Amino acid sequence: MRRAPSALELRRDGAARYLPWTIGLKMFFAALAVAGMVALERVASTWESGANAVVTVELPAGSSAAMIDAALETMRRTVGVASAELLSEDAMADLLSPWLGAGDAMQDLPLPVLIDVRIDEGEVVDWAEAEARLYEAAPEASLETGMVWVERLVDFARLGQLLAAIVLMVVVAVAALTVVFATRSGLAIHRETVELLHLLGASDGYLAREFQWQAFWLGIRGGVGGVLCAGGALVVIGFAAGRMEAPLLPNVGLGVVGWLLLILLPALSGLLTMAAARQTVLHDLARVP
Amino acid sequence: MVRFENVGMRYGLGPEVLRDISFTLEPGSFQFLTGPSGAGKSSLLRLLFLGYRPSRGLITMFGEDVAEADREQLALLRQRIGVVFQDFRLVDHLSARENVALPLRIAGVGDEDILAPVTELLDWVGLGDKLDAFPQTLSGGEKQRLAIARAVIRRPRLLLADEPTGNVDGVNGRRILRLFEALNDLGTTILLATHDERLIARYAHPCMRLVAGQLLEVATREAAQ
Numbered sequence: 001m002r003r004a005p006s007a008l009e010l011r012r013d014g015a016a017r018y019l020p021w022t023i024g025l026k027m028f029f030a031a032l033a034v035a036g037m038v039a040l041e042r043v044a045s046t047w048e049s050g051a052n053a054v055v056t057v058e059l060p061a062g063s064s065a066a067m068i069d070a071a072l073e074t075m076r077r078t079v080g081v082a083s084a085e086l087l088s089e090d091a092m093a094d095l096l097s098p099w100l101g102a103g104d105a106m107q108d109l110p111l112p113v114l115i116d117v118r119i120d121e122g123e124v125v126d127w128a129e130a131e132a133r134l135y136e137a138a139p140e141a142s143l144e145t146g147m148v149w150v151e152r153l154v155d156f157a158r159l160g161q162l163l164a165a166i167v168l169m170v171v172v173a174v175a176a177l178t179v180v181f182a183t184r185s186g187l188a189i190h191r192e193t194v195e196l197l198h199l200l201g202a203s204d205g206y207l208a209r210e211f212q213w214q215a216f217w218l219g220i221r222g223g224v225g226g227v228l229c230a231g232g233a234l235v236v237i238g239f240a241a242g243r244m245e246a247p248l249l250p251n252v253g254l255g256v257v258g259w260l261l262l263i264l265l266p267a268l269s270g271l272l273t274m275a276a277a278r279q280t281v282l283h284d285l286a287r288v289p
Numbered sequence: 290m291v292r293f294e295n296v297g298m299r300y301g302l303g304p305e306v307l308r309d310i311s312f313t314l315e316p317g318s319f320q321f322l323t324g325p326s327g328a329g330k331s332s333l334l335r336l337l338f339l340g341y342r343p344s345r346g347l348i349t350m351f352g353e354d355v356a357e358a359d360r361e362q363l364a365l366l367r368q369r370i371g372v373v374f375q376d377f378r379l380v381d382h383l384s385a386r387e388n389v390a391l392p393l394r395i396a397g398v399g400d401e402d403i404l405a406p407v408t409e410l411l412d413w414v415g416l417g418d419k420l421d422a423f424p425q426t427l428s429g430g431e432k433q434r435l436a437i438a439r440a441v442i443r444r445p446r447l448l449l450a451d452e453p454t455g456n457v458d459g460v461n462g463r464r465i466l467r468l469f470e471a472l473n474d475l476g477t478t479i480l481l482a483t484h485d486e487r488l489i490a491r492y493a494h495p496c497m498r499l500v501a502g503q504l505l506e507v508a509t510r511e512a513a514q
């Protein structure tokens with residue numbers, strides 16, 4: 001639908017030219033902050049669920065076969081555990097070769113027995129309970145879950161999320177302020193027309209609508225630009241992260257929810273600028289005598 | 290329709306430009322307002338079109354005390370008033386057609402109900418061939434007629450005209466007065482400010498005279514003679 005010509009030619013204002021850029025820049029950072037929050041959420045919850053934890057059971061060198069079997073059996077019966085396998089001597093040799101070098105040196109060493117425990121994806125294992133049962137079945141066995149370390153990582157991820165949230169809030173506040181000032185200068189530039197419209201019977205709401213729709217479309221345009229740039233940046237980052245093959249960073253990605261949020265961001269940006277413009281007009285006009 | 294009781298007005302902290310103004314405008318009446326330049330005619334009209342608050346006194350319009358109206362109610366009151374400003378106040382970047390359509394758009398009239406009456410009215414004021422012209426390209430008299438068209442397009446119950454014949458020749462002046470009288474016949478109350486004594490003399494409508502911010506007399510033509 002063609003919009004009726006407006007007495008307030010807001011489209012020709014300087015603000016119509018610079019606002020999409022400044023809003024776009026802010027939405028770029030907002031998109032990165034949102035992406036950071038979502039990605040960290042996914043990483044943190046993966047870590048929390050322990051799916052990525054490296055869990056091993058260690059038995060002293062020379063443990064009896066019965067003891068080893070008991071430990072294996074206990075772990076396999078633990079809820080959430082996918083498999084528990086004795087680390088073969090070959091695997092052990094692989095593991096130790098950096099320190100001992102390939103060869104027969106290992107043969108003479110009293111090596112502990114290691115059981116490699118894998119967890120079903122998405123399962124949460126009650127490690128305290130598993131440890132208690134392991135102690136009953138094989139007192140000499142010890143469980144190494146690395147949970148303390150994982151908890152620290154999770155805390156770290158949560159801190160990162162908090163920072164991203166703060167960045168997001170600041171960026172949103174600054175974007176809103178930009179619109180407030182742009183709207184205010186628009187009201188000043190068009191003071192005579194605004195007065196005329198009032199005298200012709202326009203309510204504050206009518207004037208607010210003129211400003212808010214203008215701000216809405218500027219916000220949308222800025223939001224689309226910012227999110228497109230952020231999306232490009234994220235794809236590059238994701239590609240780089242994929243090549244690093246960092247074992248501690250499972251599923252770094254945004255997932256459906258993350259990308260959906262990014263797609264929604266331009267609309268949210270438009271609603272934000274619209275609300276800011278509307279409130280500014282209503283607030284400022286209410287003070288005109 | 291309109292009632293002023295001991296109304297005073299000052300701009301900011303300046304001196305009172307209007308003092309002790311009391312009068313009433315009966316519904317359906319046609320009044321002239323005259324007085325020397327600087328006497329306060331435009332200021333009095335400004336109070337009437339609710340463009341300024343009086344510094345004292347009571348103003349009642351359409352039965353409402355305007356001091357008690359909130360901004361929303363003021364907007365609705367103004368929608369019942371048509372104003373021909375002394376300086377026209379046309380919107381430069383809108384065509385003649387859109388300038389006249391503006392009061393209708395503000396009142397929420399849909400596009401489909403705008404074109405026909407606007408074209409018809411512009412035809413009537415003799416601007417039928419200037420529908421898409423912009424105000425800067427119009428002569429003084431054409432601008433004046435455009436301003437009048439915008440003031441009357443909404444069929445206001447009260448029409449305030451500040452020197453509406455100031456820029457037109459005698460023929461067009463009489464034409465404008467005929468338009469006003471036609472509106473008056475349809476029920477619009479009219480207050481016409483002018484210092485053109487000959488114009489006032491030609492019509493039988495009562496005339497209020499302002500001198501230095503005070504209403505000297507509320508005289509009919511007969512009394513003035």
Ligand SMILES: Nc1ncnc2c1ncn2[C@@H]1O[C@H](COP(=O)(O)OP(=O)(O)OP(=O)(O)O)[C@@H](O)[C@H]1O
Pocket residue numbers: 300303306324325326327328329330331332333375484
């Ligand atoms: N916006 C304003 N601020 C301050 N003083 C003003 C303002 N407008 C008008 N005045 C003063 O108010 C007085 C009345 O002015 P007004 O415009 O009402 O006179 P007028 O009768 O309409 O004159 P004219 O016939 O020349 O149009 C004048 O002394 C003028 O200087």
Ligand SMILES: [Mg+2]
Pocket residue numbers: 330331332375451
């Ligand atoms: Mg005047």
